[in-house]
Structure formats: C-alpha cells, structure tokens
Amino acid sequence: MNLDCLFFVFGIVAAVTAVIMITRSNPVISALFLVLNFAALAGLYLTLNAQFIAVTQIIVYAGAIMVLFLFVLMLLRPENEKKFLELNPKIKIFAMVVAFVVFAQLAYIIFFARPSQNISKDLAKSVEAGTIESIGRELFTNYIVPFEAAGFLLLAATIGALVLAKKKFD
Amino acid sequence: MNITIEYYLILSAFMFFVGVAGVLIRRNAIVVFMSIELMLNSANLTLVAFSSYLGNSIGQLFVFFVMTVAAAEAAVGLAIIIAIFRNKLTVNIDEINILKW
Structure with missing residues (x-):
C-alpha cells in the first residue's frame, strides 16, 4: 500500500518537472528541473526494486552528466529564449502534432496490448533481479x-x- | 489498489512525448540535448519496469549500457556545441545553418 502511493508521488514529480523543463526560457532553470526529474526517476526505480540502477541514475545522470551540462551552460551563458507563445506558429503546430502522434501511438499500444494480462509480478524474483x-x-x-x-x-x-x-x- | 505495469509504461510514454516536444520546440541546442536525455530516460524507465515485472535482470543491464551511451553522447555533443559557439558565438539552432542550402 505504501509503495503504491510512492509511485504516484514520484510519477507526478517526474511528469511535472519534465513539462516545466521544456517550458522555462532560462536554460539553467531547465537543467535544474531535469536534475529533479532524474531524482524522481531514481525513486521510481526503487519502487521497481531496481536498487543498482537507482544508485547509478543518481551518480551518473544527476551527478556526472547534468554537472557537465550545467558547466557548459554557465561557460557559454546563452541568452534566454523566446517564450513558447511568441514562436513561429508553423513550428509550434508541427511540433505539437508530431509529439501527439508519438504519444498516441504509444498509448494505443499500451492500452490495446495490455501487458499486465500476461505479466504478474513475483516480488522475490523482482527483488533478486535488481x-x-x-x-x-x-x-x-x-x-x-x-x-x-x-x-x-x-x-x-x-x-x-x-x-x-x-x-x-x- | 494494485500498480500494474501499464502505469509505468504510460508515465514513460508521457515523458517521451515531453522529450519529443522539447526537441522540436526549443531553440537552444543545449536544451535540445537535455530533451534527448529525457527521452533516453523514458526508455530506461520502460526497460526497468519490464525487467522488474518479469523478474529478469537483463533489462537493467541494458539500462546500464544506455547510460554509458548517454554519457558518451553528452560529452561529444557538448564538445561540438562548444566548438560551434567559438565559431558563431551562438547556440541557437536557427542560426546554426552552415549545412543548409
């Protein structure tokens, strides 16, 4: 029961920080929200009993890769971007159509294939695998x-x- | 309430969607790179979810390899961005058009 509620906490944090990351015009803020997203993902890996991957996620992604990104960002000091609403409408429409088509495909597969019909979780095996x-x-x-x-x-x-x-x- | 694998897959699909939108909307090359990292991570979440639900550790092994490739990609990509910035003094992908005809 506690694990279920942990999935929702980490899942909502991961989804919200991902959206915030692509909508901020200041790239440094984007990078910091991506770090938070990676931390939430590490939490999700723990709810899946993947202890090694969770630790690696924090060390490699949040620790090494994002530090590299932040270092380059602060080295180059890129100016703030245009806000989403000021963008060229052609780019905006194209981007949203492509992204929604990708999401619709994935959601269609997940809802119609219903992988949980064939997969039942065995806790002991799951812990052992991680x-x-x-x-x-x-x-x-x-x-x-x-x-x-x-x-x-x-x-x-x-x-x-x-x-x-x-x-x-x- | 039971958390089935679909919850993880839908979250992963949503993160992939956000990553695709980010790559297409953002004009800053570094943020485009970060969106690619987001997509790699959503694929990782799918691999770990299946690995955990099937009780097989090979999915997590592949996450390890994906992380290696992501680290290599980030290092080389950021080096390319620095080299371009030296030349053109910008990281805006609309102004980096030397290969366009």
Missing part, C-alpha cells in the same frame, strides 16, 4: 563483449571530446 549481484553476474559472463565495447566507446568519446573542444574550426 541486486548488483545478479546484474554483475550477467554483465561479466553473457554480456562481457558489449561491456568491453561500452568501455571502448567511453574511451573514444573522451578522446573525441578533447579533440573537438581543443581544436578551432577553420
């Missing part, structure tokens, strides 16, 4: 090649970021 032990066992046995590839990708991204940020475009 532990570091079971994720680590999969990661270092069956998924060792993707894991090494991810490490190589991070190395390539580090070198690429250095090269791009160092050299001036001609």
Whole structure:
C-alpha cells in the first residue's frame, strides 16, 4: 500500500518537472528541473526494486552528466529564449502534432496490448533481479563483449571530446 | 489498489512525448540535448519496469549500457556545441545553418 502511493508521488514529480523543463526560457532553470526529474526517476526505480540502477541514475545522470551540462551552460551563458507563445506558429503546430502522434501511438499500444494480462509480478524474483549481484553476474559472463565495447566507446568519446573542444574550426 | 505495469509504461510514454516536444520546440541546442536525455530516460524507465515485472535482470543491464551511451553522447555533443559557439558565438539552432542550402 505504501509503495503504491510512492509511485504516484514520484510519477507526478517526474511528469511535472519534465513539462516545466521544456517550458522555462532560462536554460539553467531547465537543467535544474531535469536534475529533479532524474531524482524522481531514481525513486521510481526503487519502487521497481531496481536498487543498482537507482544508485547509478543518481551518480551518473544527476551527478556526472547534468554537472557537465550545467558547466557548459554557465561557460557559454546563452541568452534566454523566446517564450513558447511568441514562436513561429508553423513550428509550434508541427511540433505539437508530431509529439501527439508519438504519444498516441504509444498509448494505443499500451492500452490495446495490455501487458499486465500476461505479466504478474513475483516480488522475490523482482527483488533478486535488481541486486548488483545478479546484474554483475550477467554483465561479466553473457554480456562481457558489449561491456568491453561500452568501455571502448567511453574511451573514444573522451578522446573525441578533447579533440573537438581543443581544436578551432577553420 | 494494485500498480500494474501499464502505469509505468504510460508515465514513460508521457515523458517521451515531453522529450519529443522539447526537441522540436526549443531553440537552444543545449536544451535540445537535455530533451534527448529525457527521452533516453523514458526508455530506461520502460526497460526497468519490464525487467522488474518479469523478474529478469537483463533489462537493467541494458539500462546500464544506455547510460554509458548517454554519457558518451553528452560529452561529444557538448564538445561540438562548444566548438560551434567559438565559431558563431551562438547556440541557437536557427542560426546554426552552415549545412543548409
């Protein structure tokens, strides 16, 4: 019963902060609301018994990636954007139509496929799946090649970021 | 009241919708990047929800990989934005039109 109410608390926070994030004209405020959104998502992962992913979400997303974003934002100091209502109406209509079509497709699939008919939650298995032990066992046995590839990708991204940020475009 | 998997999926679909709208509406390249992060996170929520409801840890493994790719993408993307800012002194995507004809 308590877990149910936690889903609604975190879910509403996640949805509201996402909307606030795309509607603020000051990008720094957008970034701070995105951090709050990531924190709410970490809470949702905890309600799903995914302890390792919840901690990683806080450390990697809220800790590392968003600090990088905020750092670049404060370095570049971009001016405030136009408000949504002052935008070109063509862009506005196009954006909302595309976004609603995407949402309608997803909602249609979810409501007509009804995945909960075939899935019943087994609490013990769910808790077991979220532990570091079971994720680590999969990661270092069956998924060792993707894991090494991810490490190589991070190395390539580090070198690429250095090269791009160092050299001036001609 | 029982929380079924549809609640998580609808929340995830809504976050994806907000992310798509953000990419198309916002004119600041950094905020467009943040909207892409929002979409990646909504996909992560779907993966974790299915992983938890099916009792299988592989979905959470893929979230781990998505986070790796997101970190790499953010680093390279922000480096590109800094390089463009040096050249054009703006991050507004309407003014970055060197590839437009």
